[in-house]
Amino acid sequence: MKRMKKVTAVLILSIGIIVSLSFFYLFQNHDVKHWSNASAAAALTAFESHGNIKNDNTYCGAWIDEENIPHIAFTNNDYEKSARDSGIVYEVFKHSFQELSSLQKHIDKDVSLDSKLNYTSISESENALDIAYLNKSDLDDIKTIVSAYNHKQIKINYVYDPNQAHNIPGKYEGKANN
Numbered sequence: 001m002k003r004m005k006k007v008t009a010v011l012i013l014s015i016g017i018i019v020s021l022s023f024f025y026l027f028q029n030h031d032v033k034h035w036s037n038a039s040a041a042a043a044l045t046a047f048e049s050h051g052n053i054k055n056d057n058t059y060c061g062a063w064i065d066e067e068n069i070p071h072i073a074f075t076n077n078d079y080e081k082s083a084r085d086s087g088i089v090y091e092v093f094k095h096s097f098q099e100l101s102s103l104q105k106h107i108d109k110d111v112s113l114d115s116k117l118n119y120t121s122i123s124e125s126e127n128a129l130d131i132a133y134l135n136k137s138d139l140d141d142i143k144t145i146v147s148a149y150n151h152k153q154i155k156i157n158y159v160y161d162p163n164q165a166h167n168i169p170g171k172y173e174g175k176a177n178n
Helices: 002-028 037-049 080-085 097-109 136-149
Strands: 059-064 070-074 089-092 117-123 128-133 155-160
Touching: 037 059, 037 070, 059 097, 080 089, 097 117, 097 128, 097 136, 128 136, 136 155
Parallel strands: 070 089, 128 155
Antiparallel strands: 059 070, 117 128
């Protein structure tokens, strides 16, 4: 009878250790490949709101890739440890979101481009500005005007899109929603 109690106790103890180690492993290793889009967005929102990071002039952007993995980018490594501890992939880019936004505003204000462009949007995942134009014949003029504003050599993606109605990318999306 004592032997049976020892075997049962050892079995229960073993199961307890296995379950404890499983939970420890689960919580220590953020397997972001199994995140839902909502949980990835929540992780980015929480990270960005901590310390008002989006107003930091080194902030480049945030997005969720096609596998629901959250990414955040800066022009330096200042927030790398915090991001990785949160399960967020950290990127270092050349141009800040403020630089991209400033270029976008200059282009959007240029009245000579009003009839030529469909939309401009920031591609945070590419650290670039997307410019959709309406007529293929206008592309050279558009490039000339944009290059006059693009002193920092920001990457520009020119997209031929003759459709007047277009969905602009939403929060945490690097591509337009079609």
